[in-house]
Amino acid sequence: MARGPGDGAGGGARGVDSGGESLLFLTDDQLRRGIEAMFFAYRGFTADPDRILGARGYGRAHHRAIHFIGRSPGTTVTNLIDILGVTKQSLNRVLRTLIADGLVEARIGREDRRERHLHLTEAGAALERALSDAQRARMRAAYRAAGPAAVAGFRRVLEEMMDTDQRARFLGPRPEPRG
Amino acid sequence: MARGPGDGAGGGARGVDSGGESLLFLTDDQLRRGIEAMFFAYRGFTADPDRILGARGYGRAHHRAIHFIGRSPGTTVTNLIDILGVTKQSLNRVLRTLIADGLVEARIGREDRRERHLHLTEAGAALERALSDAQRARMRAAYRAAGPAAVAGFRRVLEEMMDTDQRARFLGPRPEPRG
DNA sequence: CTTGGAAAGTCAATAAGGCTGACGTAAATT
């Protein structure tokens, strides 16, 4: 992969602390490196869970469902559909197998009996832990290596990169006025 | 995040200062938010190109191929397979449609006639520009809103999150003694 | 020169996981 000498992306991104303006002049090449960094990082980020899931015959769709059910137990199907941004048919296929395999439990709502409140079973929680342990380990290592300032910046840029409604949902539960 | 000088991204300033230890005590919840931030941000990050691609009957696989062919013209199929981490059969299907649609040109190698050197045609370059313009706009906006220090941290953490070999490839062309 | 292996690329079949559309049921709302 012979690269031309014109690849100055690295150099440009270095001098950070000296007046931010220099960095805010963003060349296409700098942005391209950011784009590729997202691509490669996201792949690394999902690699460990993918291995665990693959061994059990599941995919990323199952991971996402398990994660968000574990995060907010008792969430409804519609709620999950909104968060994941998939159709109910897609989610249902995943949910059906998870329930059949005894990882997720769907309890009929007490107030509104149309609703199904989703919970992880013991086995489900165990898988959730295995998955998130792997992912947390990688993220913790990255955080450690990069340092606290980098972590804050990382989170900040990611938040800005989300769609507005997603960001609202992401920041919502935490009452923190930003900006 | 306003840490001013001493920011980790400085030339070779690898060692994280001990002052940050308090921030490096990472709760599971903090890590979980980081995980979800990656998920939502990546979705936002791919949303714009997905729309453009969908309108033309392509998917993300086409985007990735076009991107990396545009980045390093003349690359071979095997090279692309390594970068994208897919099988040659998967790549081939995508490549076939792109060539049939006149977006990519596969020139038989002069030295080794088994190789196909891939190039974007005019039309291919135009689509590449449309796709990366959309993605760059979002990234530029995020960068602007987050500020230069955040951007440096963002890149830093992403690099740490990659698999080691991917990181080597990503940083490779830039001769920088790290560590 | 021939032959056999390795590398590069192609074709075929299969599966996961998205999607839309249509339909059905139970429960809540008007």
Place this chain on the structure above:
DNA sequence: AATTTACGTCAGCCTTATTGACTTTCCAAG
């Protein structure tokens, strides 16, 4: 009673990944 909402399911399609089998090309050893 009629409508809306929440959920489930069947059917069919698309994209994108997989493995297996094949052709073309190159190179090196006999």
